[in-house]
Structure formats: C-alpha cells, structure tokens
Amino acid sequence: MTHTTVKALTFDVFGTVVDWRSTVITEGERLSADKGFEVDWPAFADAWRQAYIDQTRAIARGDQDWIIVDEMHRKALDQLLEEHRIDSLTKPEKEDFNRVWHRLDPWPDSVDGLVLLKERKIIAALSNGNMALLTNMAKNAGLPWDCILSAELAGTYKPDPRVYLKAAELLGLDPSEVMMVAAHAHDLRGAKAVGFRTAAISRPLEFGPGGQAEHLPDGEFDFVATDLVDLAKQLGY
Amino acid sequence: MTHTTVKALTFDVFGTVVDWRSTVITEGERLSADKGFEVDWPAFADAWRQAYIDQTRAIARGDQDWIIVDEMHRKALDQLLEEHRIDSLTKPEKEDFNRVWHRLDPWPDSVDGLVLLKERKIIAALSNGNMALLTNMAKNAGLPWDCILSAELAGTYKPDPRVYLKAAELLGLDPSEVMMVAAHAHDLRGAKAVGFRTAAISRPLEFGPGGQAEHLPDGEFDFVATDLVDLAKQLGY
Numbered sequence: 001m002t003h004t005t006v007k008a009l010t011f012d013v014f015g016t017v018v019d020w021r022s023t024v025i026t027e028g029e030r031l032s033a034d035k036g037f038e039v040d041w042p043a044f045a046d047a048w049r050q051a052y053i054d055q056t057r058a059i060a061r062g063d064q065d066w067i068i069v070d071e072m073h074r075k076a077l078d079q080l081l082e083e084h085r086i087d088s089l090t091k092p093e094k095e096d097f098n099r100v101w102h103r104l105d106p107w108p109d110s111v112d113g114l115v116l117l118k119e120r121k122i123i124a125a126l127s128n129g130n131m132a133l134l135t136n137m138a139k140n141a142g143l144p145w146d147c148i149l150s151a152e153l154a155g156t157y158k159p160d161p162r163v164y165l166k167a168a169e170l171l172g173l174d175p176s177e178v179m180m181v182a183a184h185a186h187d188l189r190g191a192k193a194v195g196f197r198t199a200a201i202s203r204p205l206e207f208g209p210g211g212q213a214e215h216l217p218d219g220e221f222d223f224v225a226t227d228l229v230d231l232a233k234q235l236g237y
Numbered sequence: 238m239t240h241t242t243v244k245a246l247t248f249d250v251f252g253t254v255v256d257w258r259s260t261v262i263t264e265g266e267r268l269s270a271d272k273g274f275e276v277d278w279p280a281f282a283d284a285w286r287q288a289y290i291d292q293t294r295a296i297a298r299g300d301q302d303w304i305i306v307d308e309m310h311r312k313a314l315d316q317l318l319e320e321h322r323i324d325s326l327t328k329p330e331k332e333d334f335n336r337v338w339h340r341l342d343p344w345p346d347s348v349d350g351l352v353l354l355k356e357r358k359i360i361a362a363l364s365n366g367n368m369a370l371l372t373n374m375a376k377n378a379g380l381p382w383d384c385i386l387s388a389e390l391a392g393t394y395k396p397d398p399r400v401y402l403k404a405a406e407l408l409g410l411d412p413s414e415v416m417m418v419a420a421h422a423h424d425l426r427g428a429k430a431v432g433f434r435t436a437a438i439s440r441p442l443e444f445g446p447g448g449q450a451e452h453l454p455d456g457e458f459d460f461v462a463t464d465l466v467d468l469a470k471q472l473g474y
C-alpha cells in the first residue's frame with residue numbers, strides 16, 4: 001500500500017510503546033524488598049494487566065459503566081493485595097504503587113522510532129490509558145508525542161469504533177489519513193473497521209520470555225514491523 | 238503566594254504564546270502580492286480576530302451553538318473577503334489561508350520559556366483553538382507541550398468554567414494544583430473562579446504597535462510577568 005496520504009500515526013501505548021510487564025515487576029520487587037514481604041511478581045503483573053483487559057473490554061461492549069484506567073488499576077490492586085494477603089502497605093504507598101503505570105519504561109527502540117516518525121507525520125498516543133496517565137508517562141519516558149489522545153476523550157474503550165473516530169475527528173483528518181500502530185490484532189482490527197490504515201508491531205516479550213506473544217497474521221495489516229525503527233525504515237525514513 | 242503545590246501550568250495560546258497578528262499580516266501580504274490585490278492587512282487581521290472573539294464569547298454564554306475554531310475562522314474569512322470584494326482566491330487557496338492560524342509564529346521568548354517551565358512542571362496548552370489547530374501549530378512552531386488540551390474537549394469556550402474544570406479533570410489534578418498562564422484578564426478570571434492559580438503575561442504588542450494592549454492589574458493575579466522566561470525566573474527556575 002502507499003502511505004503518502006497518511007498524515008498522522010496513532011499509537012497504542014501499553015505493550016506497543018512501553019514494556020508494562022518489566023516495569024511493574026521491577027518496581028514490585030523493590031517494594032516487597034523494602035516492606036519485607038514476598039510475591040510472585042511476574043504472576044502479579046500479569047493478573048493486574050488481565051483485570052485491566054477484562055474491564056476495558058466490558059466497558060467497550062457496554063456491559064459496565066465508564067471508569068478511568070487509574071481507577072480500574074486501583075480497584076484491581078486492592079483486590080490482588082487482598083488475595084495475596086499483603087496488608088503492610090499504607091494508603092500513600094498503594095497510591096504510589098498504582099502510579100507505576102504512569103512510569104512505565106519504553107521498549108529500547110521506542111523513543112528513537114518515534115523521533116524518526118515524528119519528522120514526517122503527526123505522532124499521537126491513542127491509548128485506553130487516561131490523559132493524566134499518558135501525560136505523566138510521556139514526561140517520564142521522554143515520549144515525544146505531537147499530541148496525546150485517549151479513549152477517555154470518547155468515554156469508552158478500544159476497540160469500540162467511537163474511540164478511533166473521535167481521534168480522527170480531533171486530528172481534523174479523515175480516517176483514511178490516519179494509521180493505527182499497535183502490537184495487538186484486536187486494536188488494529190477496530191481501527192481498520194472504521195477506515196484507518198494499520199501497522200502491526202511485533203512485541204514478542206510483551207508477556208515475558210515464556211509468555212504468549214500475539215500472532216499478527218501477514219496480509220491482514222498494511223505494515224508488519226519488528227519495532228518502531230523498523231516501521232520508520234519501511235515507510236522510507 | 239507559594240507555587241510549590243502547582244503541578245501543571247495551562248497556557249492560553251493565541252496572543253499569549255503566539256503572535257497571531259504578525260503572522261496573519263505577513264501571510265496576507267504574501268498572498269495579496271501573489272494574487273495582485275490590495276488590502277489593509279492589519280485591519281483585516283484585527284477584524285478576523287474580532288469575529289473569533291465575538292463567536293467564542295457567544296458560545297461560552299450559551300447564545301450560539303458549538304462550532305470549532307477552524308470553522309468559525311473560515312466563515313469569518315469568507316465574509317471578510319466578500320466585504321473587501323476579493324474574489325480572486327480559489328477554494329484551495331481560501332482553505333490554505335484559513336490554516337494560517339495553524340502556522341502562527343511564537344513570540345521570541347515562548348519556546349525558551351516553555352522549555353524552562355517544562356523542566357519542573359507539566360506544561361499544557363489550554364486554548365479555544367481546536368485540537369488539530371493546536372497540534373499543527375505546536376509541530377510548526379516547536380512548542381514543546383507535555384499535552385495539548387482544548388476547549389473543544391469541553392464543547393464550550395473559555396471563560397466558561399467547564400473548560401478549566403475539564404482540563405483539571407483530564408490532568409488528574411485539583412484546580413488548586415493548576416496555574417493558568419494568559420495575557421488576558423477574562424481568561425485568568427475564568428480560571429481563578431474555579432480555583433486555579435494565575436499568571437498574567439504582558440503582551441504589549443498583541444494588537445500591534447498602536448493597538449490597545451490589555452491592562453492586567455497588579456494584585457489580582459498570583460504572578461505578573463513580562464514574558465515566559467520572566468515567569469520561569471519568578472518561579473525560581
């Protein structure tokens with residue numbers, strides 16, 4: 001396909017641009033060492049992430065009322081701490097640990113890739129994460145977004161079509177002028193369904209060394225790239 | 238006042254960060270030279286701006302239905318061209334000239350000031366301009382926003398309190414943790430009324446060398462600065 005009509009790239013963030021799992025595990029290990037308790041942090045991180053996935057999907061389907069991601073992370077954290085019988089964290093410590101999602105580290109290629117892509121196109125976050133989370137994350141990780149867009153601005157979650165349509169509207173563009181960049185097929189399919197172009201990024205380590213990375217089939221999306229620098233190269237930059 | 242509890246600075250853009258009048262005049266002069274017609278461009282720029290002011294105020298008061306700024310600029314442009322009996326512009330030329338508002342030049346201190354302020358606080362645009370306008374402007378002028386917020390996200394215009402409250406909500410902050418930075422008293426008063434801190438910036442040339450610059454009375458706002466670098470200095474950066 002040609003990409004010359006594409007004026008903006010919108011990016012999924014959790015898993016595509018940042019490595020949520022490693023950051024949650026690293027901060028968790030530090031916290032449990034400080035406070036003197038033991039947890040299987042990889043399993044804790046996966047369960048925390050799964051709670052987010054389940055809740056955003058339920059809200060996208062209309063089965064649950066809207067809440068922002070910070071709030072769903074906090075509810076899931078409280079539940080996980082209870083399940084693991086961890087009662088040594090103060091309220092400020094829980095608040096702070098919940099904000100680990102505001103401090104996620106980028107994948108090694110992310111900042112370089114975004115800088116390259118930004119030279120030719122508008123680059124915008126388009127995440128289920130709330131605006132405050134994404135703003136703090138960008139500042140912390142040095143993600144050079146031209147603007148931050150969020151499912152919060154549509155009041156529902158990806159892959160609800162309204163999220164992608166709201167993003168195109170706010171960018172002042174036709175959906176065909178926007179390309180969604182994501183490591184997850186359901187997100188790319190949601191964007192494609194409303195007329196976006198699509199670029200699939202392989203993130204084999206998103207769910208850890210033994211985890212089940214997503215299969216992104218050839219032919220379904222306009223581009224399939226190994227990382228964001230590779231995407232820039234494929235676009236000719 | 239102390240500003241240590243302030244976590245984010247929100248900025249008015251037209252007139253406070255960018256010099257709309259000079260850019261419109263410069264591009265207008267180039268356009269009329271190319272197309273061979275004559276216009277009093279300073280007066281044209283002032284009338285175009287006034288149409289925007291009148292319409293955003295009417296929408297903020299609830300007297301008029303919501304439209305985005307690109308659209309109100311375009312309607313006003315068509316009307317002004319008719320009043321000036323200019324009929325030599327093609328539709329694409331009018332479209333392009335309407336987008337001069339996406340290409341406004343910053344005041345000489347703006348980028349340096351924003352870079353300094355960004356080291357310590359979140360810096361966010363909070364303009365009546367629509368998201369696409371602000372995003373294109375930031376990319377063109379090198380404005381290093383942490384995030385772009387717009388009255389468009391509240392569906393009404395400053396100084397309607399809902400615009401400031403929506404901004405604080407999206408930043409995940411209490412209004413008292415946000416400081417509005419603007420060259421216009423009505424904007425600062427609107428922000429102050431919902432609990433924001435305020436910083437007034439003098440822009441004596443906003444309406445041109447002979448124009449009526451706004452009087453920003455001492456004592457009413459938390460800070461009064463000569464420009465954005467001066468504001469950074471006053472905040473101790």
